[in-house]
Amino acid sequence: MLRYSLTRLASLTASLLVASLVIFLVLEVVPGDPAAFMLGLEADPETVAALRRALGLDAPAPVRYLDWLGGMLRGEFGLSYTYKVPVAELIADRLWISLPLALYALALSTLIAFPAGIVAAARRGGPADLAVMGTTQLGIAIPNFWFAMILVLIFAIKLRLFSAGGFPGWGDPLAAMKALTLPAIALALPQASILARIMRSSLIETLQEDYIRTARAKGLTPAQALWRHALRNALIPVLTIIGMQFSFLIAGAIIIENVFFLPGLGRLVFQAITQRDLMVVKNVAMLLVLAITLVTFAVDLAYAAVDPRLRRR
Amino acid sequence: MTDAARAEAEAVLSAPPRTLWRDVWRQFRRHRGAMAGAVIFIAIGLLVTLGPQLHDIDPTAPNFRARNLGPTWAHPLGTDNIGRDSFAQLLHGGRVSLAVGLSAMTLSILLGTLIGILAGYFRRLDGPLMRLTDLFLALPLLPLLLVVIMLFRDPLRTAFGPETGIFLLIVFVIGITSWMQTARIVRGEVLALREREFVLAARSIGTRQHRILIRHILPNVVSPIMVAATLGIASAIITESALSFLGLGFPPDFPTWGRLIYDNKDFIQSAPERVLWPGLALALTVLSVNFMGDGLRDALDPRGRGR
Numbered sequence: 001m002l003r004y005s006l007t008r009l010a011s012l013t014a015s016l017l018v019a020s021l022v023i024f025l026v027l028e029v030v031p032g033d034p035a036a037f038m039l040g041l042e043a044d045p046e047t048v049a050a051l052r053r054a055l056g057l058d059a060p061a062p063v064r065y066l067d068w069l070g071g072m073l074r075g076e077f078g079l080s081y082t083y084k085v086p087v088a089e090l091i092a093d094r095l096w097i098s099l100p101l102a103l104y105a106l107a108l109s110t111l112i113a114f115p116a117g118i119v120a121a122a123r124r125g126g127p128a129d130l131a132v133m134g135t136t137q138l139g140i141a142i143p144n145f146w147f148a149m150i151l152v153l154i155f156a157i158k159l160r161l162f163s164a165g166g167f168p169g170w171g172d173p174l175a176a177m178k179a180l181t182l183p184a185i186a187l188a189l190p191q192a193s194i195l196a197r198i199m200r201s202s203l204i205e206t207l208q209e210d211y212i213r214t215a216r217a218k219g220l221t222p223a224q225a226l227w228r229h230a231l232r233n234a235l236i237p238v239l240t241i242i243g244m245q246f247s248f249l250i251a252g253a254i255i256i257e258n259v260f261f262l263p264g265l266g267r268l269v270f271q272a273i274t275q276r277d278l279m280v281v282k283n284v285a286m287l288l289v290l291a292i293t294l295v296t297f298a299v300d301l302a303y304a305a306v307d308p309r310l311r312r313r
Numbered sequence: 314m315t316d317a318a319r320a321e322a323e324a325v326l327s328a329p330p331r332t333l334w335r336d337v338w339r340q341f342r343r344h345r346g347a348m349a350g351a352v353i354f355i356a357i358g359l360l361v362t363l364g365p366q367l368h369d370i371d372p373t374a375p376n377f378r379a380r381n382l383g384p385t386w387a388h389p390l391g392t393d394n395i396g397r398d399s400f401a402q403l404l405h406g407g408r409v410s411l412a413v414g415l416s417a418m419t420l421s422i423l424l425g426t427l428i429g430i431l432a433g434y435f436r437r438l439d440g441p442l443m444r445l446t447d448l449f450l451a452l453p454l455l456p457l458l459l460v461v462i463m464l465f466r467d468p469l470r471t472a473f474g475p476e477t478g479i480f481l482l483i484v485f486v487i488g489i490t491s492w493m494q495t496a497r498i499v500r501g502e503v504l505a506l507r508e509r510e511f512v513l514a515a516r517s518i519g520t521r522q523h524r525i526l527i528r529h530i531l532p533n534v535v536s537p538i539m540v541a542a543t544l545g546i547a548s549a550i551i552t553e554s555a556l557s558f559l560g561l562g563f564p565p566d567f568p569t570w571g572r573l574i575y576d577n578k579d580f581i582q583s584a585p586e587r588v589l590w591p592g593l594a595l596a597l598t599v600l601s602v603n604f605m606g607d608g609l610r611d612a613l614d615p616r617g618r619g620r
Binding site: 015019022023027037137141142143145146149150152157247250255270273274281288289292293296 | 444447448453456457459460463554558559561571574582585589595596597599604
């Protein structure tokens with residue numbers, strides 16, 4: 001198990017390095033002069049030169065790349081060009097909205113998907129199964145930003161149960177949770193639909209295994225066989241998907257946070273992109289990569305702990 | 314042989330030969346969801362290609378005497394805040410959305426198939442290409458996509474004109490960020506096919522590598538590629554609409570379904586239907602494509618064929 005963890009850790013480090021190189025190349029080498037890019041087409045050459053000095057762009061690209069990596073290891077992410085504050089501070093502030101939002105959405109999607117998938121698999125072909133399959137098709141097909149606007153229209157504009165956007169801060173936890181509720185529902189809808197379908201197909205496959213027949217033969221009812229034997233084994237592919245959905249939730253947050261005017265990480269990176277604040281963009285992008293790879297790493301380790309066959313790879 | 318038996322035998326002999334695609338079509342036709350999806354998708358396709366000829370109003374022409382109209386015979390879905398016809402916008406927007414979806418899907422399938430076949434067939438390329446695929450899956454694609462659009466929007470606009478330039482850019486960025494699933498599926502299939510006897514036979518009579526790939530491997534992975542292609546249209550259409558919704562897609566006077574939602578989102582309180590229609594059109598298109606994809610997957614599954 002230790003050797004497996006170490007090899008996985010090595011490949012994690014390697015992929016982080018490659019990802020950082022890709023991000024650096026896309027942001028700082030492809031556009032030519034980053035300072036000229038940040039200031040736009042009609043910038044004054046003297047201003048560009050001043051910004052170049054301020055950003056330390058006089059150094060050759062490989063040196064800048066290593067500087068950036070070293071800075072990140074020390075927890076220094078540089079100064080945001082538009083906000084004039086350390087990027088690390090910006091990220092820390094925004095994380096307090098985006099992380100709870102992603103977790104809220106993940107919890108919602110799991111809470112909806114598990115029962116729906118289990119019922120559909122247990123009553124395969126019945127009306128409940130048809131209802132779940134139909135609803136999930138819809139959930140996948142509806143664009144979530146549009147669904148978010150429909151939620152605003154119904155619950156904020158017509159019924160006045162929720163506010164249409166903005167965030168009151170965590171001073172009042174209830175109000176904060178309420179402000180995150182519509183965004184979390186909009187984020188969770190497609191994820192819940194995908195998860196429910198995977199839960200269903202995985203459970204249907206497991207229910208056809210020999211050990212389920214054995215369990216039934218020794219006298220368990222279908223429900224007992226499902227809860228005691230099938231469900232645990234069916235959960236393995238479902239957990240992978242939950243791990244992967246974390247990254248979809250973060251990507252989805254860019255759009256949803258814009259619909260609801262939530263000052264989270266997604267809105268930060270979107271504004272940074274439109275304002276050409278490369279310092280913020282490259283560090284937030286790297287942070288997202290780190291989050292996604294760490295989650296994948298944790299899921300892999302959890303698997304190996306559960307299923308010894310995986311350790312031999 | 315009796316006359317009845319002879320007639321029956323002749324009927325069998327003169328019947329069209331059973332081929333793979335004829336069998337698949339038979340299965341597909343019996344799949345109710347798939348047929349409904351196909352009918353709806355074709356109807357949407359006809360509506361957005363032929364519709365603008367019948368409903369002949371310029372979707373970008375403002376008409377300040379006819380602002381914020383409700384539905385009338387001349388304007389079946391009313392007009393927007395500067396008097397543009399909403400129905401004409403919806404039809405033209407659908408044209409662009411479908412064109413982007415189909416082109417981006419083609420690019421992504423070509424890339425995915427190429428990488429999948431190379432990785433599956435050549436052992437030496439397998440490691441690097443699959444690492445590349447994993448890397449693309451781990452990168453936060455939406456932010457990078459937005460950055461690439463910001464970087465190349467102006468140069469492409471000057472090079473190809475505002476509309477063609479943006480079209481190429483959007484198709485390109487969606488295509489190069491959505492090939493990973495296809496590559497993985499194709500690689501898996503090719504890995505198994507490579508060890509089959511007919512490939513060994515082809516190799517042992519001296520068939521060249523590229524000929525084995527094109528004549529013997531590729532035809533056998535067409536089925537999963539077709540399913541991935543169908544589902545790829547849906548996700549490309551959704552991605553385009555999300556980009557347009559963020560305001561980084563097509564220019565304002567060039568309607569797509571996502572762009573229409575973006576343009577009308579500030580009027581959601583006074584005129585919600587202007588946001589509702591493009592969204593419904595998007596959802597219906599994606600739904601019909603997904604149903605077709607599911608039907609195709611079932612029809613191509615050999616376990617269900619011949620029933």
